[in-house]
Amino acid sequence: MRTPVVLITGANGEMGHGLIEHFRRQRSHRLVALDLKPLDAALQPYCEAAIVGDILDQDLLQRLISEFEIHEIYHLAALLSTRAEYTPAIAHRVNVEGTLNLLNLAHEQSRWHGRPVKFLFPSSIAAYGITNVETKAVAGRVRESEWNFPTTMYGCNKLYCEQLGRYFTLHYRQLAADRHPSGVDFRAIRFPGLISAVTMPTGGTSDYAPEMLHAAAQNRPYACFVEESAQLPFMAMPDAVKALIKLAEAQAERLTQRVYNINAFSVTAGEVRERVLRAFPDARITFDPDPPRSAIVATWPGEVDDHPARRDWGWEPDYTIDRAFDEYLLPTITKYYETQRS
Numbered sequence: 001m002r003t004p005v006v007l008i009t010g011a012n013g014e015m016g017h018g019l020i021e022h023f024r025r026q027r028s029h030r031l032v033a034l035d036l037k038p039l040d041a042a043l044q045p046y047c048e049a050a051i052v053g054d055i056l057d058q059d060l061l062q063r064l065i066s067e068f069e070i071h072e073i074y075h076l077a078a079l080l081s082t083r084a085e086y087t088p089a090i091a092h093r094v095n096v097e098g099t100l101n102l103l104n105l106a107h108e109q110s111r112w113h114g115r116p117v118k119f120l121f122p123s124s125i126a127a128y129g130i131t132n133v134e135t136k137a138v139a140g141r142v143r144e145s146e147w148n149f150p151t152t153m154y155g156c157n158k159l160y161c162e163q164l165g166r167y168f169t170l171h172y173r174q175l176a177a178d179r180h181p182s183g184v185d186f187r188a189i190r191f192p193g194l195i196s197a198v199t200m201p202t203g204g205t206s207d208y209a210p211e212m213l214h215a216a217a218q219n220r221p222y223a224c225f226v227e228e229s230a231q232l233p234f235m236a237m238p239d240a241v242k243a244l245i246k247l248a249e250a251q252a253e254r255l256t257q258r259v260y261n262i263n264a265f266s267v268t269a270g271e272v273r274e275r276v277l278r279a280f281p282d283a284r285i286t287f288d289p290d291p292p293r294s295a296i297v298a299t300w301p302g303e304v305d306d307h308p309a310r311r312d313w314g315w316e317p318d319y320t321i322d323r324a325f326d327e328y329l330l331p332t333i334t335k336y337y338e339t340q341r342s
């Protein structure tokens with residue numbers, strides 16, 4: 001008999017760490033972790049299996065189908081926006097073909113065990129593309145259906161995969177004589193910039209906020225690559241994990257859409273610096289804007305409208321900006337680097 005499990009791809013990434021930690025505390029799910037890199041040794045005891053492999057490896061995916069009964073997928077594996085700009089063809093393969101592989105795996109699994117497979121997909125504010133900073137300043141709280149003109153390969157990938165997920169869930173093989181639902185229950189969140197106290201981001205354009213904080217905590221100088229005035233919505237990582245879990249647990253009939261914005265707090269890079277300096281007064285944080293990366297941030301909304309998520313599945317952040325810095329980021333990161341130094 002195959003073991004009923006939850007599959008987490010990109011498990012060794014920032015969100016993967018937070019998600020496995022959440023399930024460890026809940027003790028409610030048997031986890032299969034998949035990543036290109038070996039899973040952090042501290043997390044391995046909480047997983048049924050920690051597989052090192054590629055979501056583009058069809059033989060590996062067939063092995064997963066044969067060995068496990070997958071009821072839920074958290075598909076976190078992706079090349080983030082900056083890294084994807086340097087290797088757009090690889091980003092397309094990983095972010096799009098990889099996601100299509102996992103959607104097909106979810107469909108095949110559902111056919112085997114006869115139940116829907118929940119597919120949780122982290123989309124991004126990178127799916128938006130606002131014309132310029134002047135328009136961004138008056139755009140207000142952007143809704144999911146607005147400004148869907150991404151300017152990065154990553155944003156294009158995320159927007160297209162949102163549509164792939166909707167197709168699998170709502171329109172799969174619609175012309176087939178023996179048409180049947182795919183069994184894929186796709187649910188996506190357009191995440192803002194995320195800040196974790198215990199992991200470092202790799203390859204994101206919103207990474208300046210966590211990079212600034214981690215550099216200060218390690219007493220390293222940091223030159224921020226966007227202007228002080230650059231504003232984005234951000235969220236503490238625990239809230240990002242909370243949102244994935246809440247959306248996964250939502251009753252399918254409550255969902256009026258398949259892609260949701262969520263909001264916690266919007267902040268400028270200058271405000272992040274102020275908050276960081278309160279905790280690390282000697283921090284050496286300067287601004288040295290990199291025009292192409294700043295231009296990407298300028299196309300992303302300063303704020304998003306998350307009323308649909310609040311209405312359909314009770315979204316509510318735990319961490320406002322004060323709580324995020326005072327109760328999570330600063331105490332946790334200080335303790336984290338103290339243990340690293342000891």
Ligand code: AKB
Nearest residue numbers: 080081124204205206
């Ligand atoms: C990135 O900067 O690429 C990501 C994102 C906003 O999705 N953190």
